[in-house]
Structures are given as structure tokens and as C-alpha cells.
Amino acid sequence: MTQVTATSHGADKTGGAQDSVTLRVRDLRKSFGGNEVLRGIDLDVRTGEFLTLLGPSGSGKTTLLRIIAGFESHTSGEMLLRGRDIAGLSPSERGLGMVFQQYALFPHMTVADNVAYGLRMRGWDRGKIGKRVSEMLEIVGLPHLSGRKPRQLSGGQQQRVAFARALAYAPQLLLMDEPLGALDRSLRLQLEEEIKRVHRQMGTTVIYVTHDQEEALVLSDRIAIMEEGRFAGLDTPTALYQRPPSTFVAKFFANANLIPATASADGSIECRGSAFSTQTDLRGPVSLAVRPRSLRLEPVTNGLRLSGAVVETLLLGDDRQVKFDVPGVGPMVALVDARQQSELEPGAAVTLHAPAEEITVLEA
Amino acid sequence: MTTRTDRILDGLFTWVGRLIVGIGALFMAVPALFIAMLSFSNDQHIAFPPKTWGVNRYVDLFTSDTWAAPIGLSLRLAAVTAVVALLLVLPAIIGLKRSNLRGGGFIEGASVAPMLFPVAAYAVGLYAVFAEVGLLASFQGIVISHVIHAVPMVVIILSTAMDQIRPELELAAMTMGASRGRAWLGVTLRLLTPAVAGAAIFAFVSSFDEAVFITFLGGPGLVTLPKLIFDSVQFGVDPAITAVATVLMIVTSALLFFATRLRKDVR
Numbered sequence: 001m002t003q004v005t006a007t008s009h010g011a012d013k014t015g016g017a018q019d020s021v022t023l024r025v026r027d028l029r030k031s032f033g034g035n036e037v038l039r040g041i042d043l044d045v046r047t048g049e050f051l052t053l054l055g056p057s058g059s060g061k062t063t064l065l066r067i068i069a070g071f072e073s074h075t076s077g078e079m080l081l082r083g084r085d086i087a088g089l090s091p092s093e094r095g096l097g098m099v100f101q102q103y104a105l106f107p108h109m110t111v112a113d114n115v116a117y118g119l120r121m122r123g124w125d126r127g128k129i130g131k132r133v134s135e136m137l138e139i140v141g142l143p144h145l146s147g148r149k150p151r152q153l154s155g156g157q158q159q160r161v162a163f164a165r166a167l168a169y170a171p172q173l174l175l176m177d178e179p180l181g182a183l184d185r186s187l188r189l190q191l192e193e194e195i196k197r198v199h200r201q202m203g204t205t206v207i208y209v210t211h212d213q214e215e216a217l218v219l220s221d222r223i224a225i226m227e228e229g230r231f232a233g234l235d236t237p238t239a240l241y242q243r244p245p246s247t248f249v250a251k252f253f254a255n256a257n258l259i260p261a262t263a264s265a266d267g268s269i270e271c272r273g274s275a276f277s278t279q280t281d282l283r284g285p286v287s288l289a290v291r292p293r294s295l296r297l298e299p300v301t302n303g304l305r306l307s308g309a310v311v312e313t314l315l316l317g318d319d320r321q322v323k324f325d326v327p328g329v330g331p332m333v334a335l336v337d338a339r340q341q342s343e344l345e346p347g348a349a350v351t352l353h354a355p356a357e358e359i360t361v362l363e364a
Numbered sequence: 365m366t367t368r369t370d371r372i373l374d375g376l377f378t379w380v381g382r383l384i385v386g387i388g389a390l391f392m393a394v395p396a397l398f399i400a401m402l403s404f405s406n407d408q409h410i411a412f413p414p415k416t417w418g419v420n421r422y423v424d425l426f427t428s429d430t431w432a433a434p435i436g437l438s439l440r441l442a443a444v445t446a447v448v449a450l451l452l453v454l455p456a457i458i459g460l461k462r463s464n465l466r467g468g469g470f471i472e473g474a475s476v477a478p479m480l481f482p483v484a485a486y487a488v489g490l491y492a493v494f495a496e497v498g499l500l501a502s503f504q505g506i507v508i509s510h511v512i513h514a515v516p517m518v519v520i521i522l523s524t525a526m527d528q529i530r531p532e533l534e535l536a537a538m539t540m541g542a543s544r545g546r547a548w549l550g551v552t553l554r555l556l557t558p559a560v561a562g563a564a565i566f567a568f569v570s571s572f573d574e575a576v577f578i579t580f581l582g583g584p585g586l587v588t589l590p591k592l593i594f595d596s597v598q599f600g601v602d603p604a605i606t607a608v609a610t611v612l613m614i615v616t617s618a619l620l621f622f623a624t625r626l627r628k629d630v631r
């Protein structure tokens with residue numbers, strides 16, 4: 001995590017310089033018929049960074065990726081790869097790498113031939129190709145399978161080959177479209193680690209599409225959260241998680257509870273009988289984003305107090321998830337220490353507290 | 365509770381079922397075996413059981429002029445039909461499957477429609493049309509009719525095969541630097557090859573076997589092998605047809621077996 005923050009801070013300082021931006025997207029728009037699926041995307045993908053497009057299905061993340069890849073045209077806007085306008089170029093001229101959800105390995109070619117494909121298209125000589133292919137298969141841990149056909153491999157192995165194939169010719173930018181979507185959970189975790197390791201090792205710039213929030217958290221240097229064809233937030237995972245910029249991000253990404261409240265002139269917040277002071281500049285009706293972990297049973301000196309009735313509790317190992325209902329607000333979720341002895345029976349009255357510094361005040 | 369009657373009925377049904385399947389199989393296989401057996405007789409006339417055995421009929425078949433010309437015509441027709449059907453269908457199917465063309469499903473459905481009409485009815489219709497445009501009794505006319513006959517099968521085979529080739533394969537090839545044409549040839553068409561070969565064989569066999577269109581549209585000049593067999597049965601039986609039939613059966617089933625094998629390889 002520290003390394004991730006350090007990298008992105010480093011990039012921040014040089015952010016204005018052209019050479020540190022691999023892909024620059026300006027006011028990109030896309031309409032299908034009368035339906036606008038991308039509504040003005042602005043994005044600078046920094047060289048070497050792992051950027052994730054995260055959003056629910058239909059938010060436009062795959063469309064954005066396909067437009068960057070050149071599979072689809074855009075309606076208006078600009079796309080510069082290392083300063084070069086790629087909008088009019090065919091996919092083959094863009095020189096990108098792509099990993100698909102369904103692997104898309106060539107079934108009639110061996111693993112080695114698949115990995116060699118991009119190199120052959122670039123006219124490398126045989127000896128160089130052979131060396132590079134075994135190097136890539138080494139990196140993804142499959143050197144012993146180079147002679148196999150894709151159908152003889154498991155899903156995880158196929159995706160590793162696809163990864164090696166897309167990286168073999170060292171593309172300036174690697175696009176990954178839900179590459180782990182077809183794999184089961186334990187394999188996903190394993191491949192996440194592997195993708196992270198290879199990314200670190202090779203330093204490739206990556207744009208990664210997923211709808212899985214945990215995947216995005218684990219992998220990304222920065223995350224762009226998409227909502228209805230726009231970025232609802234674009235920042236480091238830590239920042240987005242701890243200080244969500246909008247109620248959508250708070251709900252979708254940080255799993256936060258949203259509580260209506262009122263901000264008065266001095267920045268103090270009134271909410272259901274409890275009042276506390278904050279630094280917010282917002283006035284009038286606001287939404288408080290409170291993550292389940294921030295709610296606790298012990299009182300706090302400056303913070304929110306919520307009383308309600310327990311609906312159900314679930315033991316999640318070290319934590320106990322408490323679902324409770326606050327009259328007039330609705331169902332809420334808290335995560336409390338499971339070692340605490342507590343009477344959290346369904347129906348019991350409960351009062352939970354959140355310290356002001358862990359509450360994000362958002363426009364209602 | 366199982367009574368004695370139940371058990372007897374169960375047994376009875378099992379045996380009746382087996383009997384029906386057996387009779388069915390027999391009905392399909394026996395004529396073929398019968399013909400094959402009769403072809404190895406040296407008798408003057410077709411008679412069962414053969415009195416003398418030998419290969420005279422095969423010698424006849426491969427030496428007499430009666431059979432050489434029709435076999436040649438049939439082979440030429442079948443080859444041209446297969447090529448024309450593929451040249452028509454292959455680009456059409458790829459176009460349909462790789463574009464978002466509206467009404468694509470309708471076009472595909474319409475191309476399979478000839479399969480639904482009775483061949484004889486279709487032949488009468490073609491007769492009227494061909495009479496207008498002067499295609500009756502011409503090689504081109506017969507090719508057209510055979511292509512119409514073969515197209516539905518070729519469409520079905522190629523369309524099923526295309527459905528199994530994911531469009532992402534082409535896209536993947538393109539991101540890796542292949543031009544659209546190269547991605548198409550090296551990936552999609554390459555993966556489609558077994559289906560193309562299979563479709564060609566089916567089209568070939570359907571034309572080689574075809575007896576109805578040629579009867580209606582061929583006139584006296586064009587005599588294909590199936591036509592000659594019909595004629596020879598009608599106007600006095602030439603015993604060599606038993607040999608013809610046997611050769612036809614063997615070649616056709618070999619080709620179809622080969623085509624089925626090719627289609628399996630796609631998966």
C-alpha cells in the first residue's frame with residue numbers, strides 16, 4: 001500500500017509533463033442511437049500505473065476500453081497515446097496489448113505460437129521470438145506447457161497464456177477486460193497476485209476493467225469509478241475508500257451507510273438528535289457517509305450517535321456484522337469486534353457511535 | 365406392487381421395442397446389402413439368389429461407354445455445384461455473423477427455405493422460369509438448380525461453425541498487429557476450414573445424388589448418373605446398375621463419413 005501511494009504521489013508531481021502520461025483522453029463521448037453511454041471522459045493514464053475502471057454493468061467501462069482498443073468508434077473527443085492521436089487508427093496500428101475475459105487464445109495454435117503471434121506480426125526473427133516466448137512463459141510460470149493447445153489447459157492457465165501473449169511485445173499500454181471474470185474465487189485471488197507481480201516486474205501501464213470492488217482495491221494504483229458514462233471518482237484506492245467524493249462512490253465502492261443530516265453555518269452537523277463539529281464547507285441538507293467499520297458500540301467525544309433496533313447479526317470471524325434499523329433512516333450495517341460480549345439479539349435496542357473524523361460529509 | 369401380468373407386459377414391451385428397432389435397421393440395411401450382393405453376380409439378368417458369382421458387372425461399368433459419360437457429367441456438376449455454393453454462402457455467412465446487419469436472421473432463414481419445399485414442386489417452378497430464360501437442358505441451368513438444393517445445407521454447416529468462433533479471436537489478432545485481412549485469414553478462415561471442407565463435401569454429394577431436378581430440367585441431352593439409373597430401370601434393366609449402386613453407396617458414405625469427422629475437429 002505504501003509503495004502504491006508513493007508511486008502515485010511521485011507521478012502527481014510530474015503530472016503536468018507530457019512524457020509521464022501514456023494515454024490522455026479528453027472529453028470523450030459515445031452515443032448509441034440517441035443513448036449517450038459515455039458523457040465526457042477526461043483521463044490521464046500515467047506511465048507505469050495500474051489504473052482500474054470500476055463500475056456496475058452498463059456504466060460504460062467496457063465501452064471506454066473498447067474505444068481505446070479501437071474496436072469501437074467514439075462520437076467526439078480526443079485520445080492521445082504518448083502524444084500521438086490514435087482516434088483514427090485501426091486496432092493493429094495502436095500497438096496496444098489486450099486481455100479478454102474469455103481468454104481469446106487461438107485454438108489451432110500451441111501456447112508458444114499464441115505468445116509468438118504479436119512478435120511474428122512485428123517481423124521478429126525466429127531466434128529472437130523463441131527466446132522471448134520462453135522468457136514470457138517463464139514469467140507467468142508455464143514454461144512446461146509451451147507445446148500444448150489451449151483446450152488442454154485450465155481456465156487459469158489459459159488466462160496466464162493470454163497475459164503473456166499480450167505482454168510479449170511490450171506494448172505501451174495493456175488493456176484488460178474483466179480478465180478474472182470467468183474464474184472461480186480462489187483462482188482469482190491467486191491470479192490477482194500474479195498480475196500484480198508481473199505488473200511490478202515489467203512496469204507496463206495497465207488499464208483494467210472490472211465490476212469487482214475487491215479486485216480493484218487489491219490491484220490498482222488508481223481507480224476510476226464509473227457511473228452512467230461518467231467518472232464518479234478518480235483517485236487512489238485509499239482516498240476513494242476513506243474519503244469517497246460522492247454518495248455513489250460511498251455506496252458502491254466503500255459500502256458506506258448514507259444518512260441524511262443538516263449542516264449549519266459553522267460546519268457543525270445535526271443528525272437525528274446528535275450534533276458534532278466538522279470541517280465541511282457544505283451547508284443545508286447533506287449526506288453522511290459512514291463505513292460499517294466506523295460504527296462502534298462505545299461512545300465517542302465528537303461524533304454521530306445512532307439508535308435503532310437490531311435486525312440480525314452475522315458472525316464473520318473476527319468481526320460481527322450487525323444489521324440494524326434506524327427509524328426514519330432505514331437499514332444500516334455496522335462491523336463490530338466479535339470478541340466483545342454484547343447483547344445484539346434481533347429486536348434489541350442498540351446505540352452506535354461514529355467519530356467525526358471517520359465521517360465523510362457529502363452533498364445530499 | 366408388481367403383479368405377474370405387469371412383469372409379462374414389461375417383458376413384452378421391451379421385446380416389441382427391440383423388434384421394431386431391429387426391423388427398422390433391417391429395412392434400411394437390407395436393400396443396400398442385397399444390391400451389393402447382386403452386383404457380384406455374372407448372371408444375364410438380375411435374379412435372386414445369384415446363380416453365378418463374379419465381377420463382370422464391374423468390368424462392364426468401367427469399360428462401357430454407357431456409364432462413362434454420365435459419371436463424368438455428374439462429377440463435373442457436383443464439383444461446380446460445390447464451388448459455386450461455397451462462393452455464394454461463405455462471404456454471405458461471414459458478413460451476416462460479423463456485422464450488426466438488421467434482418468440478418470431473416471436472410472439466414474430465407475436461405476434455408478428451399479429445404480422446406482418439396483423438391484418436385486420446386487423443380488416444376490424452376491421449369492417454368494428456365495423455359496422463359498432459356499436455361500432448360502443446359503449445364504448452367506442444372507448447376508443453378510443443384511446450387512439451390514445445396515445452399516441450405518451449406519448455410520447450416522457454415523453458420524453453426526461460425527457461431528463457435530468467437531469474434532474476440534479476430535480482435536485479439538488485430539490488437540497484436542495483424543491487419544483485418546490477416547486476422548481474418550489466419551484466424552477465422554483457418555478455424556472455419558474443416559467446416560468449409562465438410563460443407564463442400566455435402567454440397568458435392570447432394571448434387572451427385574440428385575435425380576429430380578435433372579429429370580425435370582435436363583432434357584434428353586443431359587444424362588447424369590442418377591438419371592441414367594432411373595432410365596435404365598425404366599427401359600429394361602441393365603444389370604450393371606447393381607455395380608453402379610454399390611460403388612455410389614461406398615463413395616458417398618465414405619465422403620459423408622469424412623465430412624462428419626472434419627466437422628468434429630472444429631470443436
